[in-house]
Amino acid sequence: xxxxxxxxxxxxxxxxxxxGRVARQxxxxxxxxxxxxxxxxxxxASREARPDLDFFPxxxxxxxxxxxxxxxxxxxxxxxxxxxxxxxxxxRLIDRPIRxxxxxxxxxxxxxxxxxxxxxxxxxxxxxxxxxxxxALQISPIPFNGPMAGVSVGLVDGQxxxxxxxxxxxxxxxxxVVAGTPDAVVMIEAEANQVPExxxxxxxxxxxxxxxxxxxxxxxxxxxxxxxxxxxxRFIVPDEIKEAVExxxxxxxxxxxxxxxxxxxEEAISQVKEKFQEELLExxxxxxxxxxxxxxxxxxxxxxxxxxxxxxxxxxxxPRDIRPIWxxxxxxxxxxGAGLFTRGQTQVLTVASLGAVGDRQMLDSLGHxxxxxxxxxxxxFPPYSVGEVRPIFGPGRREVGHGALAERALLPVLPDEETFxxxxxxxxxxxESNGSSSMASVCGSTLALMDAGVPLAAPxxxxxxxxxxxxxxxxxxxxxxxxxxxxxxxxxxVAGTSQxxxxxxxxxxxAGLSRAIMEEALAQAREGRLFILExxxxxxxxxxxxxxxxxxxxxxxxxxxxxxxDVIGPGGKMINKIIKECKVEIDIEDDGRVFIASYDxxxxxxxxxxxxxxxxxxxxxxxxxxxxxRMLNFGAFVELFPGKEGLVHISQLANExxxxxxxxxxxxDTIAVKVVEIDDMGRVxxxxxxxxxxxxGIREQENITGPMAALLDVEPGAVRSRAPADNxxxxxxxxxxxxxxxxxxxxxxxxxxxxxxxxxxxRNR
Numbered sequence: 051x052x053x054x055x056x057x058x059x060x061x062x063x064x065x066x067x068x069x070g071r072v073a074r075q076x077x078x079x080x081x082x083x084x085x086x087x088x089x090x091x092x093x094x095a096s097r098e099a100r101p102d103l104d105f106f107p108x109x110x111x112x113x114x115x116x117x118x119x120x121x122x123x124x125x126x127x128x129x130x131x132x133x134x135x136x137x138x139x140x141x142r143l144i145d146r147p148i149r150x151x152x153x154x155x156x157x158x159x160x161x162x163x164x165x166x167x168x169x170x171x172x173x174x175x176x177x178x179x180x181x182x183x184x185x186a187l188q189i190s191p192i193p194f195n196g197p198m199a200g201v202s203v204g205l206v207d208g209q210x211x212x213x214x215x216x217x218x219x220x221x222x223x224x225x226x227v228v229a230g231t232p233d234a235v236v237m238i239e240a241e242a243n244q245v246p247e248x249x250x251x252x253x254x255x256x257x258x259x260x261x262x263x264x265x266x267x268x269x270x271x272x273x274x275x276x277x278x279x280x281x282x283x284r285f286i287v288p289d290e291i292k293e294a295v296e297x298x299x300x301x302x303x304x305x306x307x308x309x310x311x312x313x314x315x316e317e318a319i320s321q322v323k324e325k326f327q328e329e330l331l332e333x334x335x336x337x338x339x340x341x342x343x344x345x346x347x348x349x350x351x352x353x354x355x356x357x358x359x360x361x362x363x364x365x366x367x368x369p370r371d372i373r374p375i376w377x378x379x380x381x382x383x384x385x386x387g388a389g390l391f392t393r394g395q396t397q398v399l400t401v402a403s404l405g406a407v408g409d410r411q412m413l414d415s416l417g418h419x420x421x422x423x424x425x426x427x428x429x430x431f432p433p434y435s436v437g438e439v440r441p442i443f444g445p446g447r448r449e450v451g452h453g454a455l456a457e458r459a460l461l462p463v464l465p466d467e468e469t470f471x472x473x474x475x476x477x478x479x480x481x482e483s484n485g486s487s488s489m490a491s492v493c494g495s496t497l498a499l500m501d502a503g504v505p506l507a508a509p510x511x512x513x514x515x516x517x518x519x520x521x522x523x524x525x526x527x528x529x530x531x532x533x534x535x536x537x538x539x540x541x542x543x544v545a546g547t548s549q550x551x552x553x554x555x556x557x558x559x560x561a562g563l564s565r566a567i568m569e570e571a572l573a574q575a576r577e578g579r580l581f582i583l584e585x586x587x588x589x590x591x592x593x594x595x596x597x598x599x600x601x602x603x604x605x606x607x608x609x610x611x612x613x614x615x616d617v618i619g620p621g622g623k624m625i626n627k628i629i630k631e632c633k634v635e636i637d638i639e640d641d642g643r644v645f646i647a648s649y650d651x652x653x654x655x656x657x658x659x660x661x662x663x664x665x666x667x668x669x670x671x672x673x674x675x676x677x678x679x680r681m682l683n684f685g686a687f688v689e690l691f692p693g694k695e696g697l698v699h700i701s702q703l704a705n706e707x708x709x710x711x712x713x714x715x716x717x718x719d720t721i722a723v724k725v726v727e728i729d730d731m732g733r734v735x736x737x738x739x740x741x742x743x744x745x746x747g748i749r750e751q752e753n754i755t756g757p758m759a760a761l762l763d764v765e766p767g768a769v770r771s772r773a774p775a776d777n778x779x780x781x782x783x784x785x786x787x788x789x790x791x792x793x794x795x796x797x798x799x800x801x802x803x804x805x806x807x808x809x810x811x812x813r814n815r
Contacts, residue, residue: 054275057265060201060260061212062085063173067185069275076208078190078277082182088118089164091182095563096159097190099283103157103341108149110162112141112179114416118169124414134415138450140164140176144183144393145231146557147237151195155284160192166714169416172215177202180229181264191280197272198236198265199572200229203253205245210256214705218314224249225774226554228257232265235568236558241458244508244550247572254626255565287347294333295344299326303345310365312395312532313437319349320719336457338715350537357518357525357534365394366534372529372578373512377493377589379501386601387504391586393529395484400494401477402502404601407637408648410472426465427476429453429491435483452488453478459492459545460499463507470505471604471645485512485531492545492553497586502601503594511582514546515571526571544567544575548583602635602647605654611642613665616693624664632657653736663691668734670725673741675751678719681711688723688736695736698723703738713757720753 054069066083073079076092102106114137116123116130123130133141144164153158164179172445180200187194204214208352214222226240234256242250298324306318330341361369373394382388387402410422429452464474469574476498478491489512496509516530517540527534535541539560545553551572556563568779577662597603617638618625629636634657635647644661648654654701667691676688676696685699698721701709708714717720724741728734742749745804 054271056267056271058264060264063213065178065181067182069189069271075185076190077192078186078188080182080186080189082178082185083168084170084178086168086170087166087173087175087178088168089166089175089178089182090161090177091164091186093160093162093183093190093192095161095280097280099157100159100283101157101283101285101339103447104346106149106152106156107159108145108162110141110145110148110183111164112137112176113163113165114414114609115166116414118166119416125412127696134413135450136382136413136415138447139454139757142451143176143227143229143237143239144179144445147180147198147200147406148183148187148194148196149408150236150559151198151231151396153193153195153282153284155286156193156282157285158192158282158633166416173213174202174766175416176227177213181268182228185268185271188268189276191277193279193282196231197265197268198229198231199261199268200227200237201257201260201264202227203257205242205249205253210253212256212260224253226250226253226257228254228261230258230261232262234563235261235556236563238552238554238556240551241461242546242551242553243462244547244552247569247576250551250554250572251565251569255503259447284566285339285343287344288337291330291334291337291340292344292347294330295326295341295348298330299323299345299348300352301347302326304356307349307352307356307364307368308362315533334688342681353533353537354518354520356526358523360526362540363527364531369525369576370528370574372581375582375585377497377586379497383536384600384651385499386598387498389494389499389503391490391497392482393486393490393493393582396487396490397480397482397484398487398490398494399479399481400491400498401479402495402498402504403475403477404502404597405473405475405506406604406635407467407471407473407639407645408603408635408647409475410623424472425457425461425469425474427453427457427460427478427491429478429480429488429496431480431483431487431515435480435487452491455488455543455553455555456491456495456545459512460506460512461496462552463510463547464499465505465507471606472504472602474499474504483532485535486529488555489543489545491513493582493586494588497590500593503597505593508547508549509583509586510545510547511579511586512543512553513575513578513582514576515542515544516540517542517558517560517563517567517569517571524567526567526574529573540571542571542575544572544579546576546579548580596614600649603651603654605646605648606657607644607646607658607661609642609644609665611640614638614640614642616664617644617661619693627658628660632660636661660692663794664693666691666694667697668694668696668725669727670728672725673748674723674725675720676723676736678715678717679719680717680740681715683711686711686715688721690723690725690734694734696723696725696736698736698738702726702736702740705743715754715756719755720751722748722752734791 053071057064059067066792067079072081073092076094078093080091082089125131162183184198185197188196198462202213202693203221203226206216206218206221211218223243224245229237236746255781302322306322309315309318327341330377375393378390386404390399410424411426413421429449430450430622476495478494479489492510492512499506515532516527516534516538518525519539529596540558542553625636634651634653637645646654674690676690679689680687685697687695688698689695721738722741723736726735726737
């Protein structure tokens with residue numbers, strides 16, 4: 051086959067695959083296009099299995115290329131580096147639905163790579179990647195129990211929309227990605243704005259209709275061009291070893307598994323495995339690996355039988371029971387907010403930090419040219435939380451995924467930037483882990499935010515549901531343990547408020563889940579969520595009325611966008627001066643919003659007043675006590691407030707004739723002036739004579755130190771003068787705005803004014 055193309059309609063838009071033209075040495079290669087989004091998805095497997103492994107070595111990589119959006123990376127090296135958070139999450143979206151569809155016991159390395167070649171914000175590359183990965187595996191020699199497909203679902207004005215566009219996603223109360231086979235759903239990832247469970251189920255069902263059609267299309271393509279599947283060596287434990295292990299170890303294994311404490315249970319199970327590993331090696335000396343696998347399978351079988359047949363879980367709980375819960379807030383004195391959430395042997399400490407607008411995270415990834423996050427949640431999983439010793443590196447894919455899930459769960463209830471102009475960062479430290487630490491992070495985040503005084507719309511809690519499915523017998527588990535996740539069939543995490551769901555993450559190890567099972571799981575999750583919310587409310591029922599004294603106070607003000615340059619000044623000189631002198635942080639948006647963050651109320655108020663003065667408009671008739679900043683032979687420039695000057699002509703300084711400007715005032719003097727004119731160019735003309743004639747008493751507030759001060763009966767130094775404000779700007783008029791010689795006496799233009807030429811001192815009448 052040289053070349054093959056096929057197109058299907060997906061949500062009213064064509065989805066096209068091009069096969070056999072590029073990347074032909076990969077096991078399977080698909081160039082998939084949806085709108086203007088184009089992805090190359092390849093699937094390749096090693097020919098030889100790895101018998102030393104006891105897991106399936108699958109790797110999925112999602113490669114963002116910024117050229118896909120016509121951009122150059124902003125890093126120092128100007129090339130893509132480590133995957134962005136979005137790329138990691140997209141890779142997980144592809145990995146999770148295909149992983150359970152490989153043959154059990156397969157130990158060949160398999161790598162799926164999705165490279166984004168062209169990006170269109172209306173068509174998500176994650177969706178193209180999921181479909182392309184399944185098709186690449188279908189047509190490759192790699193054994194795969196597909197097909198599988200995925201779509202996204204939105205909810206706009208109460209209507210479900212398949213694969214919503216960018217504008218529709220912005221207006222949507224739901225962003226859900228659903229993946230499944232023709233028979234059932236295998237993966238769900240969702241963020242929702244307190245959406246009811248019934249709407250979630252309808253969205254899943256609507257998605258599955260399109261998934262079935264996409265799977266049928268893939269079957270047709272695979273039938274036309276698919277390659278013969280390669281033979282693989284699957285690791286299978288001989289029946290005789292299974293029987294020997296069950297007869298020898300069943301009773302002791304069951305007793306070990308019934309211990310409620312995780313550490314004691316794991317230690318007891320480990321001892322049982324070591325004991326019978328040694329004993330059975332004497333009977334089967336060449337089967338060490340098979341004996342180990344049989345003992346692990348016995349543990350799995352006993353756990354599942356105990357739950358399905360007896361309704362008893364490893365820690366003695368029933369299927370719907372939740373472990374004991376206790377919470378605490380405010381235990382860290384200097385942080386802005388802290389919440390400690392403990393559920394059984396899972397414990398998470400979440401700390402909230404509030405920052406200025408400038409603390410937002412800028413994302414250098416596909417999408418808008420500049421995209422910021424003002425709310426971040428980071429999840430840390432140290433080795434001591436599970437009693438292990440290992441090096442600590444940066445966050446792995448699991449940590450990024452769990453942190454993003456908890457982040458999405460709280461996002462719908464956070465106040466907007468206009469209401470609460472802070473950057474918010476949450477850090478969840480997992481102190482103990484025995485099942486669903488990500489959902490404990492959701493609960494800890496709610497506690498920390500309320501402790502910090504963040505006005506949440508409603509508290510959010512999360513819980514993880516599990517599943518044991520043996521034939522027609524199905525048991526849904528509430529608040530699963532780590533072992534129930536590992537040996538069970540489903541991990542169904544649900545977070546939300548008392549009103550509805552805010553986030554979902556579901557993965558399965560079976561072929562899929564029916565609507566009836568998901569309906570039961572969501573109902574139990576709601577029951578558990580409401581119970582947890584009650585426990586949290588006993589500690590803190592609503593956000594604190596005041597922020598921590600160690601959190602910054604933010605003042606928001608609006609200025610004319612055209613005056614932003616006046617606040618910033620040349621080269622940032624003015625804004626840096628304000629920041630330094632007032633000890634504040636200042637962020638200015640393009641629309642004229644100014645955010646002043648200060649740990650000192652006085653400093654914030656000073657900065658606000660300073661900016662108001664820089665951006666205010668002067669009106670004719672206003673009176674100021676201003677400071678003389680410089681003098682020319684025809685008048686004195688007076689600073690009315692920082693950044694704004696006006697000219698007092700020599701004839702307007704006093705009723706008496708003033709021979710020279712410097713005979714009357716000096717730089718640094720404070721004089722009373724009145725705005726008498728603002729010309730068409732915005733230049734301000736002032737008069738001291740008019741204001742003093744109208745109110746002679748104002749002379750007492752002046753500080754005139756020139757030779758004529760005695761004639762005015764003013765005591766020098768009566769008013770403390772301010773240091774001149776250096777606004778880094780000239781007066782905007784050139785050195786000769788004033789009136790000089792040559793043209794019509796006082797009315798002529800002086801040096802630099804409209805082409806005037808330098809001359810001698812001005813003539814006064």
